[in-house]
Amino acid sequence: MKQVLIDTKSKTYKVFIDARLRFTIGTLLESIVTQPVSSVFVVTDSVVAPLYLDDVVGSFEQKLPIHTEVIPSGEASKSFSVYENVMTKALECGLDRKSVIVALGGGVVGDLAGFVAATYMRGIRFVQVPTTLLAHDSSVGGKVAINHPLGKNMVGSFHQPEAVFYDTETLYSLPEKEWRSGFAEVIKHGFIRDQRLLSWLQKEVSSFNDIPVQIVNDLLEQSLAVKANIVAEDETESSVRAYLNFGHTLAHAIESELGYGEVTHGEAVAIGMIYALKLSEKTFKVDLEVEKYEQWFQLLGYKTQIPSHLQPVQLLKKMQSDKKAEAGTIRMVLLRELEEAILLEIPPNSIKELLDEQLEVE
Amino acid sequence: MKQVLIDTKSKTYKVFIDARLRFTIGTLLESIVTQPVSSVFVVTDSVVAPLYLDDVVGSFEQKLPIHTEVIPSGEASKSFSVYENVMTKALECGLDRKSVIVALGGGVVGDLAGFVAATYMRGIRFVQVPTTLLAHDSSVGGKVAINHPLGKNMVGSFHQPEAVFYDTETLYSLPEKEWRSGFAEVIKHGFIRDQRLLSWLQKEVSSFNDIPVQIVNDLLEQSLAVKANIVAEDETESSVRAYLNFGHTLAHAIESELGYGEVTHGEAVAIGMIYALKLSEKTFKVDLEVEKYEQWFQLLGYKTQIPSHLQPVQLLKKMQSDKKAEAGTIRMVLLRELEEAILLEIPPNSIKELLDEQLEVE
Secondary structure (H helix, E strand, O other): OEEEEEEOOOOEEEEEEEOOHHHHHHHHHHHHOOOOOOOEEEEEEOOOHHHHHHHHHHOOOOOOOEEEEEEOOOHHHOOHHHHHHHHHHHHHOOOOOOOEEEEEEOHHHHHHHHHHHHHEOOOOEEEEEEOOOOHHHHOOOOEEEEEEOOEEEEEEEEOOOOEEEEEHHHHHHOOHHHHHHHHHHHHHHHHHHOHHHHHHHHHHOOOOOOOOHHHHHHHHHHHHHHHHHHHHHOOOOOOHHHHHHOOHHHHHHHHHHHOOOOOOHHHHHHHHHHHHHHHHHHHHOOOOOHHHHHHHHHHOOOOOOEOOOOOHHHHHHHHHOOOOOOOOOEEEEEEEEOOEEEEEEEOHHHHHHHHHHHEOOO | OEEEEEEOOOOEEEEEEEOOHHHHHHHHHHHHOOOOOOOEEEEEEOOOHHHHHHHHHHOOOOOOOEEEEEEOOOHHHOOHHHHHHHHHHHHHOOOOOOOEEEEEEOHHHHHHHHHHHHHEOOOOEEEEEEOOOOHHHHOOOOEEEEEEOOEEEEEEEEOOOOEEEEEHHHHHHOOHHHHHHHHHHHHHHHHHHOHHHHHHHHHHOOOOOOOOHHHHHHHHHHHHHHHHHHHHHOOOOOOHHHHHHOOHHHHHHHHHHHOOOOOOHHHHHHHHHHHHHHHHHHHHOOOOOHHHHHHHHHHOOOOOOEOOOOOHHHHHHHHHOOOOOOOOOEEEEEEEEOOEEEEEEEOHHHHHHHHHHHEOOO
């Protein structure tokens, strides 16, 4: 079993990585908590529930009260109404301040159940049990949130989990599209902090069909080590944590313009990273070998150009109303070189110019 | 201008106390922030808005964007739907991470606007501008929350304000009932931590008609000093902060059984304190002079007995489902003697017995 230590200002906890970990979550949880657990509330979604809910519930001691809640699968569940429903269920089940919430699923479940944990009776403990590759990123670092019709993740908190239990076997029930989506965040960690990881990935991964579980365990460990490193330095995104936004400023705009679900998060981040690399080359007059990465991305099935039916001027507008924006300016993460991220305010006309260049030609 | 320093683990800030302070809030805020303010969002209610909103808005520099939102007055506004509405307004106004929310009003406004600040983009700054005596307690310490139909303050966070601006002149627009409600929390602080305050109050305050503003400034300063002392020791209620719950276990049950609004919070707390004093005398076989306090309470217009139409068995049930309860047990704050609070698990039959004794006889 691999372990990555997450050492933030407000809490220190571990990510446990191993195939078939879901069968021992109850025992592991018991071994890590310092305060007794009065009851457990497993929140999962309609896709994950039939696959893994019984395994997780079965991993707990029979005498501990266990309640479960299944939310509809998909981003639409990160809503005020599902949030309120899960709160109601938690109260009806009689959860108290010693209860623990288990978030079993992808990023949507983790974000929603984490926000419930952050705000139920002003905060109770929770653990993340990610079942997607993409969630490796969101399950660590304590960012929890729901969406507002006017913007993604606009309502949320920082609330660190007690632990993250990563059963890599569960990833093998994911469709290829989901592997691709999650892998983009792994690549991102390479770009901003770990060249060695980036080179290793290019050597080991040229398709998403049957990556050996050994490789998956390794890449998760390394990718999470980057994340751990960054949130240890900056838990609440006042400095270096912003670097994790590499590729995301344009990605959020693309997702929002296309409508969530039309493109996966990672697919949008891939386009955003190529954009950010190109902008970095222009800005700092350096050669980051964008073409090489573009080819690798394409080999892995990513699109690297902005879909032709999107309007650059609309994307620009969305980028200006990003959560990280201040008073309409656009601040983006660029690379001076590999591993050297920097947060920079970019003039709108430079943004727009490059959007036009990267637009797919029909 | 009086100042009380609140020094918690997560933040250090001041309570400023003075008559007519509302006219200088903008200037004061500017002097205390360490990060620039991009815009201001004043949240207030329909009773306070016509009285003081213009004064507060006028206290800010003209070039700073100021937005306002008026919610309906009353406890019903601490709901999911008002929370969502205020979030929507905040997004529509384009608040960003450098914006500051001003909570102008009583405890309802403070709790709601504070919870919005705690969760807007994962947390932005806010200041409390209490306009009631009761809010002197809730405005300090960072507890923010909304209600759920299944329980009061069940959804919330800990989020400390940047400052508390207490304009004591605004208290003079309060009806006597509201003075009485707030004063109960002042008395509570005396009981659990400051005998001297308690004696001084008995000497100085025998009615709520025209207490001189000098006395009000003094009693706020002393009462807040107790609160400051406690939250400095324990920000998130893992130990001594629970003492602030003195009188509240029964009070919450009474409020909930009567329906919120039928009795003020402080009126319920007064009954709850007499109950807790009596239970303390029984439990520790000490003489706390309950009769003396009962007489003073009655002189001030408090009821000290449980309204006769309430059912002790129902109250007991509510006390067992309190947020502080764990797995159905009742934990109450008692006094070994004045200033010596202790949190104790009490057997349900002892609770019930004393409820019967303190029930008003028709």
